[in-house]
Amino acid sequence: MEAKERQAEQERLDQVRKKLKARIEELEPEVTGLRDQAAEIRRRFWEEVTVNTSSDEEFEETFYTIKQQAAVLSERERRHRLLTQQLKSLNRMLPSPYFGRVDFLEDGLNQSEQIYIGVSSFIDEDGLSFLVYDWRTPIASLYYDHSPGEASYVTPVGQITGTMELKRQYQIQSGQIRNMFDANVTIGDELLQQMLAKGADSQMKSIVSTIQKEQNALIRNDHSRLLIVQGAAGSGKTSAALQRVAYLLYKNRDSLKADQIVLFSPNPIFNSYVSSVLPELGEENMQQTTLQEYLEYWLGSSLRLEDPFDQIEYVLTAQATPNYEARLQGIKYKASEAFLRALQNYAQWLGREGMLFNGIRFRDRDLITAEQMRSQFYSYDPSLRLANRVDLLQKWLLKELSLLERKERRADWVEEELQYLESEQYAEVFTMLHKEREVFDIAEHYAVVNEKKSNKRREDEGDFDFAKREEDLLRQRIVKTSFKPLRQSVRKFSFIDVQGLYAQLFGDEAAYLEKTNETKLPVLWPEICKQTKEKLDRLELFYEDATPYLYLKELIEGVRTNTEIRHVFVDEGQDYSPFQYEYLKKLFPRARMTVLGDFGQAIFTQATKLQGAESPLVLLYGEAETSLICLVRSYRSTREIVEFTKVLLSDESEIAPFERSGPKPLLARLEGGEKRDARMLKDIAAFKAEGFDSIAVITKTAAESRTAFESLRIQGSEALHLITKETVTFEKGVMVIPVYLAKGIEFDAVLIYEASSQAYSRENDRKLLYTACTRAMHRLRLYTTGDWSPFVEALPAYLYEKASY
Numbered sequence: 001m002e003a004k005e006r007q008a009e010q011e012r013l014d015q016v017r018k019k020l021k022a023r024i025e026e027l028e029p030e031v032t033g034l035r036d037q038a039a040e041i042r043r044r045f046w047e048e049v050t051v052n053t054s055s056d057e058e059f060e061e062t063f064y065t066i067k068q069q070a071a072v073l074s075e076r077e078r079r080h081r082l083l084t085q086q087l088k089s090l091n092r093m094l095p096s097p098y099f100g101r102v103d104f105l106e107d108g109l110n111q112s113e114q115i116y117i118g119v120s121s122f123i124d125e126d127g128l129s130f131l132v133y134d135w136r137t138p139i140a141s142l143y144y145d146h147s148p149g150e151a152s153y154v155t156p157v158g159q160i161t162g163t164m165e166l167k168r169q170y171q172i173q174s175g176q177i178r179n180m181f182d183a184n185v186t187i188g189d190e191l192l193q194q195m196l197a198k199g200a201d202s203q204m205k206s207i208v209s210t211i212q213k214e215q216n217a218l219i220r221n222d223h224s225r226l227l228i229v230q231g232a233a234g235s236g237k238t239s240a241a242l243q244r245v246a247y248l249l250y251k252n253r254d255s256l257k258a259d260q261i262v263l264f265s266p267n268p269i270f271n272s273y274v275s276s277v278l279p280e281l282g283e284e285n286m287q288q289t290t291l292q293e294y295l296e297y298w299l300g301s302s303l304r305l306e307d308p309f310d311q312i313e314y315v316l317t318a319q320a321t322p323n324y325e326a327r328l329q330g331i332k333y334k335a336s337e338a339f340l341r342a343l344q345n346y347a348q349w350l351g352r353e354g355m356l357f358n359g360i361r362f363r364d365r366d367l368i369t370a371e372q373m374r375s376q377f378y379s380y381d382p383s384l385r386l387a388n389r390v391d392l393l394q395k396w397l398l399k400e401l402s403l404l405e406r407k408e409r410r411a412d413w414v415e416e417e418l419q420y421l422e423s424e425q426y427a428e429v430f431t432m433l434h435k436e437r438e439v440f441d442i443a444e445h446y447a448v449v450n451e452k453k454s455n456k457r458r459e460d461e462g463d464f465d466f467a468k469r470e471e472d473l474l475r476q477r478i479v480k481t482s483f484k485p486l487r488q489s490v491r492k493f494s495f496i497d498v499q500g501l502y503a504q505l506f507g508d509e510a511a512y513l514e515k516t517n518e519t520k521l522p523v524l525w526p527e528i529c530k531q532t533k534e535k536l537d538r539l540e541l542f543y544e545d546a547t548p549y550l551y552l553k554e555l556i557e558g559v560r561t562n563t564e565i566r567h568v569f570v571d572e573g574q575d576y577s578p579f580q581y582e583y584l585k586k587l588f589p590r591a592r593m594t595v596l597g598d599f600g601q602a603i604f605t606q607a608t609k610l611q612g613a614e615s616p617l618v619l620l621y622g623e624a625e626t627s628l629i630c631l632v633r634s635y636r637s638t639r640e641i642v643e644f645t646k647v648l649l650s651d652e653s654e655i656a657p658f659e660r661s662g663p664k665p666l667l668a669r670l671e672g673g674e675k676r677d678a679r680m681l682k683d684i685a686a687f688k689a690e691g692f693d694s695i696a697v698i699t700k701t702a703a704e705s706r707t708a709f710e711s712l713r714i715q716g717s718e719a720l721h722l723i724t725k726e727t728v729t730f731e732k733g734v735m736v737i738p739v740y741l742a743k744g745i746e747f748d749a750v751l752i753y754e755a756s757s758q759a760y761s762r763e764n765d766r767k768l769l770y771t772a773c774t775r776a777m778h779r780l781r782l783y784t785t786g787d788w789s790p791f792v793e794a795l796p797a798y799l800y801e802k803a804s805y
């Protein structure tokens, strides 16, 4: 590019920065001033108002002064918040105010506009000219969606068409243009090349300057109730999802707050990995959770819930244990829509018969028996929904408890407790009764004053009525305290035996079919029943039972919904069952859903296909309300790694590498574990010397991770981190990690610990191996001490190098 052009751009940049600095200098004292003013108003709030309640007018006067003061304070605080935000955004822009420019000649006009695009907008002093446009403005989509030539963008008032005369990208650091590229066919290839060539980080990066056209479509899609994104490994699903959150927050800034968006992540470590993207863009983070966290919260502490990682560890390691096959069948069935339907039918059946209740017991006595509840429950109008009848029963129980509580006051145990009451409790009741009197009685006023003066309680023994009332009140208090937990547990629906109701489903086959109207069951149903019940007896719940259990509980007690949440994002969406999607839909009735996933990485047994006619997800809200976007270009890995992993997956999925080259994946076969570990350590050292500082040894299971970690450490590597399901923060370095925890994360170099036929030979293992290999950005090595996995064996030799040592 011509030097003159570059100089002109640098001059423009200097101009913009000068204006930015001027605005910052102007704002800084204003922000400080507002902060001090607000603090001062707060401090002197009560000094400014004279509280006078002697007459109605005075009272009104006081009331208005307070209101006025509060309004001034809130205005100062609001303005302070606003300007602080502006200041932050200007400071964020200062080192690199923009990253792109398009020159656009709108049809019908005779002069083109230069549109500079950055992380936020910056308007000139005239209040009209945009020196920089926020990347989320409608006009900025020109940059992402078009190349020079005919172009258009959509505004709230319609489509604007014209010609794009120039598209330019900048790399700006500390106010200096380091690089400039003019794009013609595809945008940003050069900038993107440079971005992707960089090393992995402990935090996900924002991709705002190089968003690709197909990603832009998903970021800005705001008409679908459900947006499904099926994207190959490394195609930027997570990155684009986070930009989408930023976009939605910008577009709906008057009506949408960050805490009305929730992201379901695959594991806690992933939460830490993505947590810096939004703040980097000047937005607050959305809520982040895992489904496990959600389920645990709602199940409470009565049952211990297995987590998905223990479940997958079982699936991967317990093949040789008895009844493995039954558990697998159980996992599949309990994730299915058939089971969902079965539970709905079961709830219908319970409406007619079979409800189970927990009687209410008190001091080893039955207060209200399960039988009484049952007959009360079935006396209600059968046309009422189950949950409505439960609601009626709850009200009835609370009323019954009130009656019983009253009766209980005369019980002997209350008499006994009276004897043991602490003197403070007496004193409290005594004062209460006197307070009651004091209001009406002048003599009482006098007695109170006297009491205070002499610092002695007066004698009331002679006053029979008073003593009786005192006792009554004390009895009332004793019983009330003891009944409080009973009331609380009725409010929490503890009178419903959900555990029994769930267990009751897993009786014999004929009974199940009758209660649920189902016709087909897994072959090993009796064993599934046995396993489920044994677990429940130990007050535990398999992971695959958690969502159905909660679902049944809600069919009975009424659905728990969260109407505050407007957008739900589900990352690694292939790992959720159809059942879980139904549950999420119910839970967030007012939310739009964005599901991102890759069926190629479906390593959990309950996986859901995201697209295609048989996808249950498409049926969730119906086709009319669902949009599907496929991302096929993979940005994470070099072309060589993408080609290797693509063939490894061996299905028809389209995966296209982005043009970035590196060495082919390397296969190393060694005689015995010791030699393999020694080799790996040497390779790790070499990677580090090359400047890669995020390196992962990926294993199939957590058990294998522990062994690998120990043996690599013994061989001399201390700077090694073992990542387990308990790890909550993601840090750079060399780590040993099971593949299912590495989901969604990436590393400069990946070393597959043992790619033998023993480890990866079943069809499911293929996806595990694929997921593991696709974590690599720049280098991929596979090791084995035995025969290669058949999936590796089947790869054509041109896809890899073989190590010769």
Ligand SMILES: Nc1ncnc2c1ncn2[C@@H]1O[C@H](COP(=O)(O)OP(=O)(O)OP(=O)(O)O)[C@@H](O)[C@H]1O
Binding pocket: 192, 195, 196, 205, 207, 210, 211, 212, 215, 231, 232, 233, 234, 235, 236, 237, 238, 239, 240, 598, 635, 636, 743, 744, 745, 746, 774
């Ligand atoms: N438009 C882009 N510009 C720059 N980098 C990008 C872009 N799209 C994706 N990337 C990079 O590609 C890598 C993979 O992105 P991301 O993790 O979002 O992919 P993913 O589809 O969620 O992957 P996976 O399913 O394997 O977890 C990241 O390093 C991301 O920064």
